[in-house]
Amino acid sequence: MDILHVLNLDALSHGLANLSMFPYFDMAHYTVSIMALREQPGALAVSRVSPLACWFSSMLFCFGGAVLSGIMMAEPAVAPLSNSTNVLLASIIWYLVFYCPQDLAYCCAALLPLRLVLSAMKEVTRTWKVLGGVVQAHGKYKDSLMVMIANGWAKGAGGGLISNFEQLVRGVWKPETNELLKMSYPTKITLVGAVLFALQHTRYLPVQKHYLMLIYTTFTVVNKSRMMLTGSSTSPFAVIESAIYKTLFTGHSPYAALTGDIRKASITNGTSNGLAAADKESGENGATGQCSPTCSAKGENGSPKAKEASENAETKKCK
Amino acid sequence: MDILHVLNLDALSHGLANLSMFPYFDMAHYTVSIMALREQPGALAVSRVSPLACWFSSMLFCFGGAVLSGIMMAEPAVAPLSNSTNVLLASIIWYLVFYCPQDLAYCCAALLPLRLVLSAMKEVTRTWKVLGGVVQAHGKYKDSLMVMIANGWAKGAGGGLISNFEQLVRGVWKPETNELLKMSYPTKITLVGAVLFALQHTRYLPVQKHYLMLIYTTFTVVNKSRMMLTGSSTSPFAVIESAIYKTLFTGHSPYAALTGDIRKASITNGTSNGLAAADKESGENGATGQCSPTCSAKGENGSPKAKEASENAETKKCK
């Protein structure tokens, strides 16, 4: 029975590893990505004023990972355009999502059951993209773990990582936020995936590739579905993150008071450069010395709380 | 007589196709480009405060297409600098336009007859640049029409497409406008050219290259001269654009009311992020549902008008 179980999993994982992303999974990825763009504030207005900017923005949502990876690895950034079939597919979906008569396409795809299936399928493509990035980097830089992680991450979460510049195409500029300052769940899970696949590829992680693909894909699909169904946005890594943060990044604590101020500042002024404002404010308070090597216990508890609070504030603003 | 006519055209088109851009046409391109930079708000002030930033900005106006194409095709972005003669030529013209004693150079070149000739010559270089981009992309990606169009467009209209970053060099940042959101005439005509030359190169357009070069060059030169002489900024594609827009991009119309709002918003507040503001305003009005699949006839007429109005407003601001 145990052997059968293993055999079944083996068949399943091999089946998954040989799955072709084209056309169904790619289509799901394009649909979910372009719907995410449409739900950005101002995106619909742009789609009326300049269909071309809207199309370009959509392509960055769909192929952002390939573009970012291209720039990082000195491969042509226009390479995604050379795959005419995929660009055509993405363009048709873009047209349907934004300009379908009676808005039928978007309204149908936005129904929860269909959206759930599409989102799950999109998560599957993530595995392939991350793996593709890791393998590509391995071809150029043998055994350089960091390049493999960086490229896998870029391929898988490129759309998010270049979001500042994607927004710029639509005439929106929000320098105070980016995916490094405030990682979203997809960016986090992609980073985890890139680390795992890079470790597997360099044999530091003693597991076969198709098993890892199965495990990672299952995790992302299940977790995404759970988040959509429960409407919760709590990251499954929250506990680990908090533990790492408390252990590693609170050593030098005179600044803890300031992180408390950040919360206050980012709530009171929703304008640009919340962080800079926070810094100024703390400077005005005069209470927080920048180099005094003292350690307040209150601070150590305070700062992660402040972080969470600002996280919530952020999430609310984005939704 | 018919044969003679054909023979004459043939000789003319062959003569044009064998025309060397260096040095006279290149010089005209540099002169017109750098004069356009000088006429940007704030550019003269920058030229006094930081000649280096001004020079770098000028080089982006002159060689922006090569830089953008380089980044897109993973060719060295500094490649234009390797052509010392052309950089030297552009630098001399930059110096004369900005710092000539008594401002003689600029005042002379700004005289209408001379400027007309220079602008016409600059239009000629466009044909060569677009064609160069198309051929280069064809060398890397056989038969990928989209890459050929993208690279031809980038080569021909690069200075405009990267204008946000060119402005950044001068300390100016206008995220709310870019050439994709609001295409200028040169960017449009270059896109048309890139499409035509790419179609010709892949044999979809059954016309010989030297004929197409003659036709396209004649069109751009005549049209540019007409626009300069009449002072009109109406695009020759306005009718076609409007027809395409009405046919393709007004299917989902509950948003039409909002596009009306955009006009209002972009007139009332000339500040940053007009689109975002418009979006907020419509949200506050509450009257425009974002997903209600209803269709108001008024909206369909209204939105192109709104577009034109905002176009006029934009043009006035730019001049």
Added chain:
Amino acid sequence: MDILHVLNLDALSHGLANLSMFPYFDMAHYTVSIMALREQPGALAVSRVSPLACWFSSMLFCFGGAVLSGIMMAEPAVAPLSNSTNVLLASIIWYLVFYCPQDLAYCCAALLPLRLVLSAMKEVTRTWKVLGGVVQAHGKYKDSLMVMIANGWAKGAGGGLISNFEQLVRGVWKPETNELLKMSYPTKITLVGAVLFALQHTRYLPVQKHYLMLIYTTFTVVNKSRMMLTGSSTSPFAVIESAIYKTLFTGHSPYAALTGDIRKASITNGTSNGLAAADKESGENGATGQCSPTCSAKGENGSPKAKEASENAETKKCK
């Protein structure tokens, strides 16, 4: 005695030329760079909110030159990550500078004598980086002086040249300033070095490479130490710059009055786009025609003074 002197210098310069930057000089470079980041307004707040953004920003401070050079020369921008040892070293220093318990690491390194030694060692790495950039460019573009200068400059002063985008990682956006508009001392000295090494490499400067390395390194180290000890920020090139500026860039002078206005404007409003503001203000005054070919003697004296004043204002703001 003369021969002995020459022999000694020869031995010294050869010794310097064969010096390995790894690990001590590289470590000094990382330490000084990351401390400079920590002293940026808002950087400490970011280090609490998002250690990842802080790490990425630090890496851009440490390896910015390699990244910028990579993008310019179409080499992979992630290449610095492939040198695991150096990235690990920089990461450890980043951790110690930002999160060391009791803030010991930063407070120690910030003591003047240690900081002086570290800064001097960092200056030594500059020579190697500039030379590396010049040699690399020479390999790709034989005898193209400008590409060699550009790449040497990018390698040596990359962190400064891409500072706008480094700040963006930390959520800060200051479009009104950049290293081209307002060059800092390190950027200037690197440019001078890039010019010298490029001239030496193309045999226009008849001096042996190891001698030039000795002279340039000595100059940068001595000058940096002098500036740190006296607290002065006057550039050693101020006189030459002023002379060049007066000779070359004041030919067309109706704008001189405006440069006076710039000073006023940039003092009265410390907000964004000081230059644009200045431009508007001068427009409102109506007194300064933009194309009138007249020449006021007062203006020629006035403008460099205005420049110096705005330099001082800038410096004060940065500190």
